[in-house]
Amino acid sequence: MASTTETKQKKMLILKSADNDEFEIEESxxxxxxxxxxxxxxxxxFVPLPNVYTKALIKIIDxxxxxxNKTDSNDEEIKTFDKDFVNTTFDDLFELVSAxxxxxxxxxxxxxxxxxxxxxxxxxxxxxxxxxxINCDYTPEEEAKIRKANAQAFEGQFDESLD
Amino acid sequence: MTVAMETEEEEEEEEEEEEEEExxxxxNLSNDVVESIFSRISLKSLIRLKVxxxxxxxxxxxxxxxxxxxxxxxxxxxxxxxxxxxxxNKTLRKYESLSSAANNICEDFYPxxxxxxxxxxxxxxxxxxxxxxxxxxxxxxxxxxxxx
Numbered sequence: 001m002a003s004t005t006e007t008k009q010k011k012m013l014i015l016k017s018a019d020n021d022e023f024e025i026e027e028s029x030x031x032x033x034x035x036x037x038x039x040x041x042x043x044x045x046f047v048p049l050p051n052v053y054t055k056a057l058i059k060i061i062d063x064x065x066x067x068x069n070k071t072d073s074n075d076e077e078i079k080t081f082d083k084d085f086v087n088t089t090f091d092d093l094f095e096l097v098s099a100x101x102x103x104x105x106x107x108x109x110x111x112x113x114x115x116x117x118x119x120x121x122x123x124x125x126x127x128x129x130x131x132x133x134i135n136c137d138y139t140p141e142e143e144a145k146i147r148k149a150n151a152q153a154f155e156g157q158f159d160e161s162l163d
Numbered sequence: 164m165t166v167a168m169e170t171e172e173e174e175e176e177e178e179e180e181e182e183e184e185e186x187x188x189x190x191n192l193s194n195d196v197v198e199s200i201f202s203r204i205s206l207k208s209l210i211r212l213k214v215x216x217x218x219x220x221x222x223x224x225x226x227x228x229x230x231x232x233x234x235x236x237x238x239x240x241x242x243x244x245x246x247x248x249x250x251x252n253k254t255l256r257k258y259e260s261l262s263s264a265a266n267n268i269c270e271d272f273y274p275x276x277x278x279x280x281x282x283x284x285x286x287x288x289x290x291x292x293x294x295x296x297x298x299x300x301x302x303x304x305x306x307x308x309x310x311x
Binding site for chain 1: 191192193195196199200201202203204205207208210211212213214215216217218219220
């Protein structure tokens with residue numbers, strides 16, 4: 001751990017979540033986020049994050065800490081960590097992906113988007129609506145028309161589960 | 164078959180433009196996040212997801228899909244080459260139709276600027292499209308002349 005942070009002399013940052021909780025992290029950990037990096041370059045050490053709630057921020061800080069210490073030797077460990085990280089509910093994933101998008105953490109963003117994509121790609125439109133909390137604004141006639149026009153895409157059985 | 168599917172979709176888009184539907188929220192995620200997710204889903208699954216809501220339908224029509232290299236990798240020779248060209252031409256055509264859908268969305272999002280946007284796009288399109296179409300036709304002809 002010390003080896004990666006030596007050059008930065010362990011400068012610390014304070015992140016403040018939308019619910020006013022404050023977290024102290026090393027600068028080298030925080031700058032993996034482009035948003036934080038830009039603020040740090042402008043001389044800020046206190047970073048308010050009005051769009052990120054504590055629950056998501058704790059997980060994201062965990063992620064950043066783990067990935068800040070990435071070396072060849074702990075590659076497997078990080079893979080396991082990532083797997084556990086995305087093994088959660090859709091609502092948690094959505095909160096995390098919004099936070100990662102706001103913080104501009106591209107590797108986390110990629111991982112979360114890929115996870116969500118993989119998990120919804122075989123689901124039925126009805127299940128996807130429930131997962132994303134979307135109200136269908138098509139009339140039954142309009143929906144039937146689209147289904148008919150794209151009949152090929154609606155052949156076969158789809159996953160109706162919501163997890 | 165897929166070409167037929169596309170033309171029917173375009174017809175639907177036009178109908179939607181006429182109705183001038185209001186935009187609704189994309190669930191609880193921002194537009195760019197949803198589009199980033201869509202770009203990782205296969206085209207077939209995406210077509211199915213168009214019935215989720217009208218907003219999703221528009222977003223799916225707007226994404227720049229990163230095609231997974233399923234058909235063209237691992238094969239060599241003329242047939243994959245032809246397939247690839249056809250696919251590329253199809254994408255080009257699709258992009259043309261997508262851009263018109265995009266203008267429609269701009270109008271929905273920014274009603275104040277809508278008139279200007281649309282006017283600009285009207286001025287722009289006649290210049291660019293015939294050129295593109297000519298180019299597409301030319302390349303596909305060349306490929307097929309090579310086959311025969």
